[in-house]
Amino acid sequence: MGQTSLTVAFLITLTVIVLNANKMILDSEQDSISGMALRESADIAESLISEIQRKKFDQNAVVTYYQAQSEFTSASKLGPESGESISPSPDVWPYKSIKNYTDADDYNGYKRTVDTPTLQGYTVACKVYYVTNTNFESVQTSQQYFKRITVTVEHSQYLKAVTFSALVAY
Numbered sequence: 001m002g003q004t005s006l007t008v009a010f011l012i013t014l015t016v017i018v019l020n021a022n023k024m025i026l027d028s029e030q031d032s033i034s035g036m037a038l039r040e041s042a043d044i045a046e047s048l049i050s051e052i053q054r055k056k057f058d059q060n061a062v063v064t065y066y067q068a069q070s071e072f073t074s075a076s077k078l079g080p081e082s083g084e085s086i087s088p089s090p091d092v093w094p095y096k097s098i099k100n101y102t103d104a105d106d107y108n109g110y111k112r113t114v115d116t117p118t119l120q121g122y123t124v125a126c127k128v129y130y131v132t133n134t135n136f137e138s139v140q141t142s143q144q145y146f147k148r149i150t151v152t153v154e155h156s157q158y159l160k161a162v163t164f165s166a167l168v169a170y
Contacts, residue, residue, distance in 0.1 A: 034158045037119055041153035044114050044122055045164035048107075048151050051095075053127075056103040057147070057170045067170070072143040075130050078105040092125065102169045104128055104147055114153075122159075124151045136162070136167060145170045 058072040059081055063144045080086070086096045090111035097110060108128040113121065130140040130165060147168045154161040 014041065033119070036160065037155050037159040040116050041122065041155075041159055041162050042164065044116075044124060044153050045151040045162075048112070048124060048126060049149055049164065049166045051098060052104050052107050052128075052149050053166065053168055055101060057168055058105065059103045060164075061103070061170060069143040069145060072170075073105055074143065075141050078108040078128055078130075080106045080110075080146075101166070104149065107149070119155060119158065122153055122155050126150065131167070 015170065030168060045154055060071055060073060061067065073098045084100050084102065086100055090113045091097055091116070094114050095111070095112060099105065101107060102112075105128045107126045110126040114124055115121065128147050129150075130142065130144040130147050131138060131148045132140060132144055133146055136146070148165055149168065150165045152161050152163045154157070
């Protein structure tokens, strides 16, 4: 009877040790994947920001003379113009924004889903708004010579929302 009790106690202890070891391995793997997701989110955001920065500053911008701020698209109308909408939303590869959008503010409200070779299902959202040259953080309700691009990337399992931003200037 003493041997049986010792055997049962040993098996219970061994089971607890194995379960704890498995949990530590799974937690370590989760942390590793989350770190990879964070690195990939930076690449995804940089790719979209670069795409936007290659576009014109504004639909109404011209390069033959220096324009007054009031000639740009009003702050309340930032977003795709007529005929530039993307369906379905969120956009999926191959991204229609590359061909359909002609200027930076067309990306205001834009969403896309990104799959990478290692993780699928990143969600990307973009906002574009006017800022001044003295305060890049404050949203302006009037036209300015600067627009701030804010790109948020997240993954439902491995990454909470991470925000990246950049400026475009006239």
